[in-house]
Amino acid sequence: xxQLVESGGGLVHPGGSLRLSCAASGFTFSDYWMHWVRQxxxxxxxxxxxxxxxxxxxxxxxxxxxxxxxxxxxxxxTLYLQMDSLxxxxxxxxxxxxxxxxxxxxxxxxxxxxxxxxx
Amino acid sequence: SYVLTQPPSVSVAPGKxxxxxxxxxxxxxxxxxxxxxxxxxxxxxVVYDDRDRPSGIPERFSGSSSxxxxxxxxxxxxxxxxxxxxCQVWDTSDHWVFGGGTKLTVL
Numbered sequence: 001x002x003q004l005v006e007s008g009g010g011l012v013h014p015g016g017s018l019r020l021s022c023a024a025s026g027f028t029f030s031d032y033w034m035h036w037v038r039q040x041x042x043x044x045x046x047x048x049x050x051x052x053x054x055x056x057x058x059x060x061x062x063x064x065x066x067x068x069x070x071x072x073x074x075x076x077x078t079l080y081l082q083m084d085s086l087x088x089x090x091x092x093x094x095x096x097x098x099x100x101x102x103x104x105x106x107x108x109x110x111x112x113x114x115x116x117x118x119x
Numbered sequence: 120s121y122v123l124t125q126p127p128s129v130s131v132a133p134g135k136x137x138x139x140x141x142x143x144x145x146x147x148x149x150x151x152x153x154x155x156x157x158x159x160x161x162x163x164x165v166v167y168d169d170r171d172r173p174s175g176i177p178e179r180f181s182g183s184s185s186x187x188x189x190x191x192x193x194x195x196x197x198x199x200x201x202x203x204x205x206c207q208v209w210d211t212s213d214h215w216v217f218g219g220g221t222k223l224t225v226l
Contacts, residue, residue, distance in 0.1 A: 004161075035215065037162075044220040045154070045162070045205050059213050095162065104209035105152035107173065109161040 002026040002108045004096050009113030016086050016117070022079040022096030022110055030074040033099040035106065036081050038092035048094070049081065064090075086117045121210040123218035130224045131196050139221045141189040141206030149208045151189040153182060156203045156220075165204075166191060193223070201225045 008020040022034070036048040049070040050059045058070050069082040079096050093114050097106035124142040131137040141151060153166040164173050166182035169189065179194045193200055206218040 037215075037217075039156075044203075045156070045207075045217040047215040047217065050215070061214065097162075100167075103167070104150060104215065105164060105167045105207065106154070106162070107164055107167075109163070111159075111161045 002098070004098065004108055004110035006094065006096055006110045006113040009094065009115045011116045011118065012086055013119055014087060014117055017082070017084045018086065018115060020081040020083065020094055020096075020113060020115070022081075024077045024079065024096075024098070027098070029072075029077040032101060034072060034079045035097045035099060036070060036079075037095045037097055037106070037109075038090075039095070039112075040089070040092040043092075046092075050099070051079065083115070086115075088117050091115060091117045120212060120214065121208065121216050123206055123208065123216055125204075125206060125218040125221045127219070128222045128224065130226055131193075132226045133196055133198060135196055137193040137196050137200070137223055139191045139193075139204050139206075139223065141191070141218050142187055143189070143208065144187060146187055146189050146208065147185045149184075151182065151184050152207045153180075153191045154205045154207065155200075156205065162205075196223075196225055198225050 003025045005023045035050045051070045067085045071080045093112040095112045096110045098108040100107040150168045154162045155165050156162045165180045169184040170182045181192045203220045205220045
Protein backbone atom coordinates (compact mmCIF):
# COMPACT_ATOMS: atom_id res chain seq x y z
CA UNK A 1 0.00 0.00 0.00
CA UNK A 2 1.36 3.41 -0.99
CA GLN A 3 1.79 5.70 1.99
CA LEU A 4 3.05 9.26 2.26
CA VAL A 5 3.44 10.69 5.76
CA GLU A 6 4.39 14.31 6.28
CA SER A 7 5.96 15.70 9.44
CA GLY A 8 7.81 18.74 10.68
CA GLY A 9 5.03 21.32 10.67
CA GLY A 10 4.46 23.73 13.53
CA LEU A 11 4.42 27.34 14.64
CA VAL A 12 7.27 29.57 13.48
CA HIS A 13 7.89 33.31 13.63
CA PRO A 14 8.07 35.41 10.45
CA GLY A 15 11.56 35.21 9.02
CA GLY A 16 12.13 31.83 10.60
CA SER A 17 12.84 28.43 9.08
CA LEU A 18 11.25 25.00 9.11
CA ARG A 19 12.05 21.69 7.48
CA LEU A 20 9.27 19.39 6.39
CA SER A 21 9.71 15.68 5.73
CA CYS A 22 7.61 13.20 3.77
CA ALA A 23 8.26 9.53 4.46
CA ALA A 24 7.26 7.29 1.57
CA SER A 25 6.52 3.58 1.63
CA GLY A 26 4.78 0.92 -0.42
CA PHE A 27 6.49 1.80 -3.71
CA THR A 28 9.93 2.30 -5.26
CA PHE A 29 10.46 5.90 -4.17
CA SER A 30 13.42 6.53 -6.49
CA ASP A 31 11.24 5.84 -9.55
CA TYR A 32 8.88 8.76 -9.05
CA TRP A 33 8.92 12.55 -9.28
CA MET A 34 7.67 14.03 -6.01
CA HIS A 35 5.95 17.32 -5.23
CA TRP A 36 4.86 19.64 -2.46
CA VAL A 37 1.42 21.26 -2.66
CA ARG A 38 -0.08 23.59 -0.06
CA GLN A 39 -3.47 24.88 1.01
CA UNK A 40 -3.77 28.10 2.97
CA UNK A 41 -6.68 28.39 5.43
CA UNK A 42 -9.92 28.84 3.50
CA UNK A 43 -8.08 28.81 0.18
CA UNK A 44 -7.46 26.34 -2.63
CA UNK A 45 -4.66 23.99 -3.53
CA UNK A 46 -1.46 25.59 -4.78
CA UNK A 47 1.50 23.75 -6.25
CA UNK A 48 4.79 24.59 -4.51
CA UNK A 49 7.68 22.53 -5.84
CA UNK A 50 8.80 19.45 -7.77
CA UNK A 51 11.84 17.22 -7.60
CA UNK A 52 12.81 14.75 -10.30
CA UNK A 53 14.01 11.23 -9.65
CA UNK A 54 17.62 12.27 -10.19
CA UNK A 55 17.51 14.31 -6.96
CA UNK A 56 18.97 17.29 -8.81
CA UNK A 57 16.31 18.75 -11.11
CA UNK A 58 13.85 20.99 -9.31
CA UNK A 59 11.11 23.50 -10.08
CA UNK A 60 9.47 26.05 -7.80
CA UNK A 61 6.42 28.26 -7.78
CA UNK A 62 7.37 31.92 -8.09
CA UNK A 63 5.98 32.63 -4.62
CA UNK A 64 8.58 30.42 -2.92
CA UNK A 65 11.53 30.55 -5.32
CA UNK A 66 14.72 31.52 -3.52
CA UNK A 67 13.23 30.81 -0.08
CA UNK A 68 12.25 27.12 -0.25
CA UNK A 69 14.47 24.19 -1.19
CA UNK A 70 13.15 20.77 -2.13
CA UNK A 71 15.36 17.72 -1.78
CA UNK A 72 15.11 13.96 -1.47
CA UNK A 73 17.07 11.08 -0.03
CA UNK A 74 16.34 8.00 -2.08
CA UNK A 75 18.19 5.82 0.44
CA UNK A 76 15.76 6.90 3.14
CA UNK A 77 12.67 7.10 0.90
CA THR A 78 12.12 10.63 2.13
CA LEU A 79 11.24 13.95 0.51
CA TYR A 80 12.10 17.24 2.21
CA LEU A 81 11.13 20.87 1.99
CA GLN A 82 13.45 23.39 3.63
CA MET A 83 11.52 26.61 4.16
CA ASP A 84 13.48 29.77 4.97
CA SER A 85 12.50 33.42 5.34
CA LEU A 86 8.97 32.34 6.16
CA UNK A 87 6.12 34.81 5.80
CA UNK A 88 2.59 34.92 7.18
CA UNK A 89 1.28 34.02 3.74
CA UNK A 90 3.18 30.72 3.87
CA UNK A 91 0.75 29.55 6.56
CA UNK A 92 -0.88 26.45 5.10
CA UNK A 93 -1.28 22.71 5.18
CA UNK A 94 1.60 21.26 3.19
CA UNK A 95 0.98 18.03 1.31
CA UNK A 96 3.51 15.83 -0.40
CA UNK A 97 2.26 14.11 -3.52
CA UNK A 98 3.54 11.47 -5.91
CA UNK A 99 3.39 12.15 -9.63
CA UNK A 100 2.41 9.11 -11.66
CA UNK A 101 5.15 8.11 -14.09
CA UNK A 102 4.95 9.53 -17.62
CA UNK A 103 2.10 11.77 -16.58
CA UNK A 104 1.45 15.14 -15.02
CA UNK A 105 -1.00 14.29 -12.26
CA UNK A 106 -0.73 13.30 -8.61
CA UNK A 107 -1.93 9.78 -7.90
CA UNK A 108 -1.15 9.63 -4.17
CA UNK A 109 -1.09 12.29 -1.49
CA UNK A 110 -0.19 12.48 2.17
CA UNK A 111 -2.50 13.79 4.88
CA UNK A 112 -0.53 17.01 5.17
CA UNK A 113 1.28 18.89 7.92
CA UNK A 114 0.25 22.33 9.16
CA UNK A 115 2.69 25.21 9.09
CA UNK A 116 1.70 28.39 10.91
CA UNK A 117 3.80 31.52 10.51
CA UNK A 118 2.88 34.05 13.16
CA UNK A 119 4.46 36.33 15.71
CA SER B 120 0.78 32.01 -16.21
CA TYR B 121 -2.09 29.71 -17.02
CA VAL B 122 -5.34 30.27 -15.10
CA LEU B 123 -8.08 27.75 -14.33
CA THR B 124 -11.49 29.08 -13.29
CA GLN B 125 -14.01 27.07 -11.27
CA PRO B 126 -17.37 28.10 -9.78
CA PRO B 127 -17.02 28.52 -6.00
CA SER B 128 -19.98 26.30 -5.26
CA VAL B 129 -22.39 23.80 -6.78
CA SER B 130 -25.45 22.40 -5.02
CA VAL B 131 -27.36 19.28 -5.99
CA ALA B 132 -30.04 17.05 -4.51
CA PRO B 133 -29.23 13.42 -3.71
CA GLY B 134 -29.67 11.15 -6.70
CA LYS B 135 -29.28 13.99 -9.19
CA UNK B 136 -26.33 14.88 -11.41
CA UNK B 137 -23.68 17.44 -10.45
CA UNK B 138 -21.54 19.15 -13.06
CA UNK B 139 -18.45 21.09 -12.03
CA UNK B 140 -16.76 23.15 -14.70
CA UNK B 141 -13.15 24.23 -15.10
CA UNK B 142 -12.42 27.00 -17.56
CA UNK B 143 -9.07 27.70 -19.18
CA UNK B 144 -7.71 29.04 -22.44
CA UNK B 145 -7.88 26.15 -24.93
CA UNK B 146 -8.03 23.69 -22.03
CA UNK B 147 -9.23 21.07 -24.49
CA UNK B 148 -5.65 20.78 -25.73
CA UNK B 149 -4.36 19.88 -22.27
CA UNK B 150 -4.81 16.87 -20.01
CA UNK B 151 -7.14 17.76 -17.15
CA UNK B 152 -7.18 16.01 -13.80
CA UNK B 153 -9.65 16.24 -10.91
CA UNK B 154 -9.21 15.82 -7.17
CA UNK B 155 -11.63 15.44 -4.28
CA UNK B 156 -10.68 17.04 -0.98
CA UNK B 157 -12.53 16.46 2.26
CA UNK B 158 -11.56 18.35 5.46
CA UNK B 159 -8.83 16.60 7.36
CA UNK B 160 -8.22 14.03 4.65
CA UNK B 161 -5.67 13.56 1.90
CA UNK B 162 -6.74 14.73 -1.56
CA UNK B 163 -7.97 11.93 -3.80
CA UNK B 164 -7.55 11.71 -7.57
CA VAL B 165 -10.98 11.01 -9.07
CA VAL B 166 -10.41 11.61 -12.80
CA TYR B 167 -7.19 11.86 -14.80
CA ASP B 168 -6.38 12.61 -18.43
CA ASP B 169 -9.76 14.30 -18.95
CA ARG B 170 -11.94 11.20 -18.53
CA ASP B 171 -10.12 8.23 -17.01
CA ARG B 172 -10.88 6.94 -13.52
CA PRO B 173 -8.35 5.48 -11.10
CA SER B 174 -9.16 2.07 -9.70
CA GLY B 175 -11.58 2.31 -6.80
CA ILE B 176 -13.33 5.44 -8.05
CA PRO B 177 -17.03 4.78 -8.79
CA GLU B 178 -18.27 4.93 -12.36
CA ARG B 179 -20.55 7.75 -11.22
CA PHE B 180 -17.53 10.03 -11.63
CA SER B 181 -16.76 11.02 -15.21
CA GLY B 182 -14.96 13.78 -17.03
CA SER B 183 -14.89 15.56 -20.35
CA SER B 184 -12.99 18.42 -21.92
CA SER B 185 -13.34 20.50 -25.06
CA UNK B 186 -12.57 24.00 -26.19
CA UNK B 187 -12.18 26.25 -23.16
CA UNK B 188 -14.06 24.11 -20.64
CA UNK B 189 -13.49 20.84 -18.81
CA UNK B 190 -16.27 19.25 -16.79
CA UNK B 191 -16.40 16.80 -13.91
CA UNK B 192 -19.76 15.03 -13.80
CA UNK B 193 -20.98 13.14 -10.75
CA UNK B 194 -24.08 11.05 -11.44
CA UNK B 195 -26.52 9.81 -8.81
CA UNK B 196 -24.95 12.08 -6.22
CA UNK B 197 -24.65 10.72 -2.68
CA UNK B 198 -24.18 12.52 0.62
CA UNK B 199 -20.64 11.15 0.76
CA UNK B 200 -19.72 13.06 -2.41
CA UNK B 201 -19.93 16.34 -0.52
CA UNK B 202 -16.41 17.79 -0.73
CA UNK B 203 -14.25 20.34 -2.50
CA UNK B 204 -13.23 19.48 -6.05
CA UNK B 205 -10.19 20.84 -7.88
CA CYS B 206 -9.16 20.66 -11.50
CA GLN B 207 -5.47 20.63 -12.42
CA VAL B 208 -3.30 20.84 -15.53
CA TRP B 209 0.41 21.02 -16.30
CA ASP B 210 1.47 24.30 -17.85
CA THR B 211 4.23 24.72 -20.41
CA SER B 212 6.06 26.96 -17.95
CA ASP B 213 6.80 23.67 -16.16
CA HIS B 214 4.38 24.48 -13.40
CA TRP B 215 1.41 22.52 -12.12
CA VAL B 216 -1.76 24.62 -11.95
CA PHE B 217 -4.91 24.10 -9.89
CA GLY B 218 -8.30 25.70 -10.25
CA GLY B 219 -9.67 27.65 -7.30
CA GLY B 220 -11.82 24.74 -6.19
CA THR B 221 -15.57 24.10 -6.10
CA LYS B 222 -17.49 23.21 -2.97
CA LEU B 223 -20.09 20.56 -3.76
CA THR B 224 -23.06 20.67 -1.40
CA VAL B 225 -25.54 17.81 -1.33
CA LEU B 226 -28.89 19.27 -0.34
